[in-house]
Amino acid sequence: MTPVRLIGAPTDIGANDRGASMGPEALRVAGLAAALTAQGVTVHDAGDLSGPSNPVAPPVAGYRHLSEVTAWCHAVDAAVARALAARELPILLGGDHSLAIGSISAVARHCRATNRPLRVLWLDAHADFNTRELTPTGNLHGMPVACLCGHGPAALVGLSGQVPAIAPKDIRQVGIRSVDQGEKRLVHEVGLEVYDMRYIDETGMRQTLADALANLPADAHLHVSFDVDFLDPEIAPGVGTTVPGGPSYREAQLCMEMIADTGQLASLDIVELNPALDLRNRTAQVAVDLVASLFGKSTLMRR
Numbered sequence: 016m017t018p019v020r021l022i023g024a025p026t027d028i029g030a031n032d033r034g035a036s037m038g039p040e041a042l043r044v045a046g047l048a049a050a051l052t053a054q055g056v057t058v059h060d061a062g063d064l065s066g067p068s069n070p071v072a073p074p075v076a077g078y079r080h081l082s083e084v085t086a087w088c089h090a091v092d093a094a095v096a097r098a099l100a101a102r103e104l105p106i107l108l109g110g111d112h113s114l115a116i117g118s119i120s121a122v123a124r125h126c127r128a129t130n131r132p133l134r135v136l137w138l139d140a141h142a143d144f145n146t147r148e149l150t151p152t153g154n155l156h157g158m159p160v161a162c163l164c165g166h167g168p169a170a171l172v173g174l175s176g177q178v179p180a181i182a183p184k185d186i187r188q189v190g191i192r193s194v195d196q197g198e199k200r201l202v203h204e205v206g207l208e209v210y211d212m213r214y215i216d217e218t219g220m221r222q223t224l225a226d227a228l229a230n231l232p233a234d235a236h237l238h239v240s241f242d243v244d245f246l247d248p249e250i251a252p253g254v255g256t257t258v259p260g261g262p263s264y265r266e267a268q269l270c271m272e273m274i275a276d277t278g279q280l281a282s283l284d285i286v287e288l289n290p291a292l293d294l295r296n297r298t299a300q301v302a303v304d305l306v307a308s309l310f311g312k313s314t315l316m317r318r
Contacts, residue, residue, distance in 0.1 A: 016054075016055055016056050016057070016310070017102065017103065017104045017281075018056070018057040018058070018059060018102075018103045018104065019051055019056050019057065019058050019059065019103060019104045019105075019106055020059045020060075020061050020098040020101070020103040020104070020105050020106065021043075021047070021048065021058065021059070021060040021061060021106050021108055022061050022064065022091070022094045022095065022098065022105055022106065022107050022108060023039030023040075023043075023061075023062060023063035023064065023108045023110075024039065024063070024064050024066075024087060024090070024091055024107060024108065024109055024110035024114050025037065025038070025039050025040070025063050025064075025110060026066055026067075026069065026087050026109075026110050026111065026114070027069055027110070027111050027255075027289075028066070028067065028069050028080050028083045028084050028087055028111065028113065028155075029079075029080065029084050029087075029111040029112065029113025029114070029154060029155035029156035030111035030112075030113075030154060030156045030255055030256075030287070031152060031154050031156075031255060031256075032255035032256075032289060032291075032292070033069065033071075033291065034255065034289040034290060034291030034292060035109060035110055035111045035255065035286070035287055035288065035289045036069070036110065037289070037290045037291065038108060038109050038110055038285075038286070038287070038288035038289065038290065038299075039063055039108035039109070039110065040290075041253075041288055041290040041293070041296055041299040042108050042285060042288065042299050042302065042303060043060070043108075044296060044299065045296055045299035045300045045302070045303045046300075046303055047108075047303045047306065048060060050303050050304070050306065050307040050312075051306070051307065051310055053307070053312075054307060054310045054311050054312055055311075056310055059103065061094065061098075064087075064090045064091065064094055065090070066083070066086050066087040066090050067082075067083040067086050067087070068083075069083070070083065073153075074152070074153030076147065077146075077147025077148065077150065077153055078147055078153055078155060078168060079152070079153040079154055079155065080155065081155070081168060081170065081171075082170075084113050084116075084155045084171070085168075085170045085171060087110075087113075087114060087117065088113065088114060088116045088117030088120070088171060088174060089117065089174070090117070091107060091114050091117030091118050091121070092117040092118070092120050092121045092174055092175075093121075095107065095117065095118045095121035095122065095282065096121040096124065096125065099121065099122070099125045099282070100125075104280070104281060104282060104283070105118070105121075105282050105283070106282075106283045106284075106285065106306075107283070107284045107285065107286070108285055109284060109285060109286030109287060109288070110286055111156040111286060111287055112139070112143060112156040112159055112240070112242050112284075112286045112287055113155040113156040113158070113159055114284070114286060115159045115163075115240050115284050115286065116159045116162050116163060116171050116174060117174065118238075118240075118282065118284050119135060119159075119163055119175075119180065119181065119238060119240065119284075120163070120174040120175035120180050121175070122236065122238050122281075122282050123163075123175045123177070123180045123181050124175045124176055124177075124180075125236070126236050127177070129236075131234055131235065131236045132185075132232045132234065132235045132236070133181060133185050133235065133236050133238065134185060134187070134228075134231055134232075134235050134236070134237050134238070135181065135185055135186045135187070135238045135239075135240060136187050136189060136227060136228075136237065136238070136239045136240070136274065137160060137186055137187065137188040137189070137240050137242075138189050138190055138239065138240065138241045138242060138245040138270070139188065139189075139190060139191065139240070139242040139244065139245050140190060140191065140192050140193050140242070140244045140245055140256065140258040140261055141157065141191065141193050141194065141242070141244070141256065141258070142160065142188060142191050142194045142198055142202050142207070142209065143156070143157055143158060143159050143160045143161070144158070144160045144161045144164075144166075144194075144198050144201055144202050144205075144207065145157040145158045145161060145195060145197075145198050146158065146161055146166050146167060146201070147167075147168075148197070149195060149197035149198050149201065150195075151195060155171075156287070157195075160186065160188075160207070161201070162180075163179065163180045163181050164179045164180075164181065164182070164183050164186075164205060164207075165178050165179030165180075166201070166205075183205045183206050183207045183208070184206070184208070186207060186208065187208050187210065187227040187228075188207065188208065188209045188210065188211075189210045189215075189223060189224070189227055189245075189270065190210075190211075190212060190215070190245045190261055190262055191209050191210070191211040191212065192211060192212040192258050192260055192261065193256075193258045208227075210223045210226065210227055212260055212261065212262075215262065215266070220262065220266040220269050220270055221269060221273070223270075224269070224270055224273040224274070225273070228273065228274070228277060231277060231279065235279055236279070236281040236282070237274070237277060237279040237280050237281055238281065238282045238283070238284075239274060239280060239282075239283050239284070239309065240283075240284040240286070241283065241284060241285050241286070241302075241305075241306075242254075242284075242286050242287045243285070243286070243287050243288045243298060243302055244256050244257060244258060244261070244287055245261060245262065245267070246261050246262060246264075246267055246298075246301065247259070247260065247261035247262060247263060248261065250263070250264050250267075250298075250301055251297075251298040251301055251302070252292065252293060252294055252297070252298060253288055253289050253290060253292050253293025253294070253296075253297065253298030253299065254287050254288065254289055254292065254298065255287065255289045255292060256287070264301070267305055268304075268305065268308050271305050271306070271308035271309040272308050272313055274309055275308060275309050275310060275311050275313075280309060280310075283306070283309070285302060285306065288302060
């Protein structure tokens with residue numbers, strides 16, 4: 016297997032609630048490295064990145080903490096680029112979801128340089144397609160997909176060296192169940208492919224993932240951006256933006272196992288884990304178990 020590099024980004028700079036900055040350490044305490052090693056993966060923990068502290072300031076021109084989020088995203092972009100250049104699989108340990116602007120910008124640039132198609136699976140309760148005109152809060156963790164698709168501040172949309180960093184056709188969103196009213200219209204206008212919870216309820220998780228992975232090129236770089244609030248809060252309470260009615264434990268396991276079956280996972284974000292809102296690190300333990308499935312853990316050997 017490709018060696019893994021763990022990259023901690025201990026910040027809640029783009030979120031509303033404090034606490035996601037403790038997410039990387041909670042994942043380590045829950046045994047992430049050991050779980051991956053048990054699957055035969057060589058793990059290199061690169062430690063934590065550093066960046067600005069959270070000023071807890073109000074929005075300015077529609078954005079909260081734009082310069083600080085930009086600094087963190089630059090640090091993440093550089094760290095993920097180093098891992099990819101070393102032929103390692105980067106796992107970003109967040110931190111809030113605004114950091115995905117940095118990780119996916121690096122992945123997109125790497126895919127252009129290596130002439131590989133990119134597919135992003137966005138596992139989340141939220142579409143994260145707000146703009147400063149639409150956002151009710153100014154929090155940038157609600158805007159990363161929009162920024163990556165070219166709708167956002169210049170400092171973030173150009174991070175990959177190309178605008179947009181990725182096209183909406185390269186993204187599949189799964190588990191969505193909370194979208195702001197103006198955001199709904201923009202998601203529809205750009206043609207983002209969204210498999211919301213109604214779709215999952217009607218077709219089942221197996222068909223949903225089959226559809227999300229359909230026509231995946233054999234040489235594609237598959238990036239998974241796993242927001243822990245993707246999960247139902249009954250099994251994952253340790254997030255700042257809980258939304259009832261998410262995937263169950265078994266649905267989430269099936270999702271991860273089907274991604275693993277592709278053999279094409281090449282980079283991963285684990286974000287929005289908030290230990291301050293968790294119960295005895297339960298959510299981190301669930302996340303680690305699911306990530307183990309993403310790397311091939313299963314009940315029996317699969318042919």
